[in-house]
Amino acid sequence: MTTERLYDYYRENPVISTDTRNISPGCIFFALKGDLFNANEFAAQAIEKGAAYAVVDEEKYATNNQCLLVEDVLSTLQDLARHHRKQLNIPVIGLTGSNGKTTSKELVNAVLAERYKTFATFGNLNNHIGVPLSILSITGEVQIAVIEMGANHQKEIELLCTIAQPTHGIITNVGMAHLDGFGGFDGVKKGKAELYAYLKETHGYTFINRDNPYLLEMSTAAGLNKLIYYGTENGNTIKGELKSSDPFIEVDWTNHDVSSSVKTNLTGSYNFENILAAICIGDFFDMNPEEINTGLANYQPKNNRSQLTKTEKNTVICDFYNANPSSMTAALKNIAVLSADKKTAILGDMFELGPESHGQHELIAKQANESGLDEIIFIGKDFYSFKDNFKGTFFESPAEAAAYLQENPVQDHLVLLKGSRGMKLESLLQYL
Structure with a gap:
């Protein structure tokens, strides 16, 4: 199956799917592999759901002429995109x-x-x-x-x-x-x-x-x-x-x-x-x-990036799509200059920092303590390691923080809610 031949199929069926939960009639399903899954196993299911073709890279799953066998599904997807881009x-x-x-x-x-x-x-x-x-x-x-x-x-x-x-x-x-x-x-x-x-x-x-x-x-x-x-x-x-x-x-x-x-x-x-x-x-x-x-x-911001949300109790800066030391510093500087009678920061751990993680979490905890906030809540194991070094309330998990917020509700505050995506801080919004 050459890229040029596959492109002919794509022009007739110009919708690509990589998930059998999102199969549209006449699409082409690309059976990608991951560490924990092999979508070749779902090729037949994709066709049953209406896919015109399924691109697979294991011969045993190429069971009929709707299954297009290639050497590697991911590289084929990338090559097809390169070919389309050139047009x-x-x-x-x-x-x-x-x-x-x-x-x-x-x-x-x-x-x-x-x-x-x-x-x-x-x-x-x-x-x-x-x-x-x-x-x-x-x-x-x-x-x-x-x-x-x-x-x-x-x-x-x-x-x-x-x-x-x-x-x-x-x-x-x-x-x-x-x-x-x-x-x-x-x-x-x-x-x-x-x-x-x-x-x-x-x-x-x-x-x-x-x-x-x-x-x-x-x-x-x-x-x-x-x-x-x-x-x-x-x-x-x-x-x-x-x-x-x-x-x-x-x-x-x-x-x-x-x-x-x-x-x-x-x-x-x-x-x-x-x-x-x-x-x-x-x-x-x-x-x-x-x-x-x-x-x-x-333009209206969405997806919890710099999104100002008014709840029944507070005004919340929803910025919990992701976080790193640079964006965390910027967010703390921002809330420090905003006008509000009371301010709270709820900060979650920052991921993918490698050997610099300990020092960067310490730096952010220090910055938060110097930002003139009325209350600071730190969440995650990295921040928790500094519970004896800085002012603030520390929790190892969002579930613990949620229980605390239910018992100690934040009212009439400007709240910054920020952390890495994996912290799932959106679970706390209902308590704010």
Whole structure:
């Protein structure tokens, strides 16, 4: 089964599924393998549910002519996406970074969609499986695509670039994330810079936050020359100023000596640079200030990223989709400057920090204690190890914290709820 032949099947059945729980009539099911599962075993079931074909890589599961036998299902999926990408003569914006990837992707898409037919990565389908699925979801009507690329080790962005083949790119920032997989902060910079290396090789355009010294250093090292700058100083294509972030962000910005202003529904001053990035990309694609501002003003944050939620008892900053030391520091700085009579932070452990985990949790606990909060609740075994070193209430699990909140309800507070995804802090929202 060659890629070209499989592409003929795909053009007739342009919907891909990797989960038998989500089979749509006429789709192509790709039987991926994982550490704990082998989807080859479910190929027949996928066809029974209406899949037109099932792509398998074990001969014993190729039981009829609807089963397409390949050497490796994952690499076949990636090769099919590469082939499809080559048929698409459109700009593709590759987007990565330690923090703010998904919010930036959503903001860029919200802006561009005011003028263009766009496609943007669904949710966080940003890895070696999600990116090919995203590329294969791009239809012929799409004029611009925004593809989010996540990574937790070296060479992953390099691989994703060969699939998405971005013509334009942006690294939102580099921070203390996935330190274990990348091998420390220098490894993070090296891994993210793989996007810059691809854009240098393919003569692509790069959007750079000129206020970020790490990005400037990385772009210089990569030898990039098609650069579009944004930031807070003169000399940038887009110059911005944060007017307010209490609780929602207002930005004044200038391009080509034309000044404009926009009010957003985003909280967190750390999102200012993500907004500027979206403005810069919209401007590059010939959008006028009115279109750009409309896209930004209408964007509603979701998926528990910088999402301000009013409950019956409190105002909660729902930012518990994920966490690392950089984003945790930014969130603590943000709540410190917001106006509220009483403030509480509920902080969960940060994962994938490797040997630096102990020191980074200690640093965040110290920052939280210095943030002027009325109450701090720490959750997780890493934070719990500091229960005798810092003020605050410490629990080893969210279940213990939930019991405490039921007995000691938080009322009329501004609450920051933040931790790594694996902490499942959404379980606490009902008690706030």
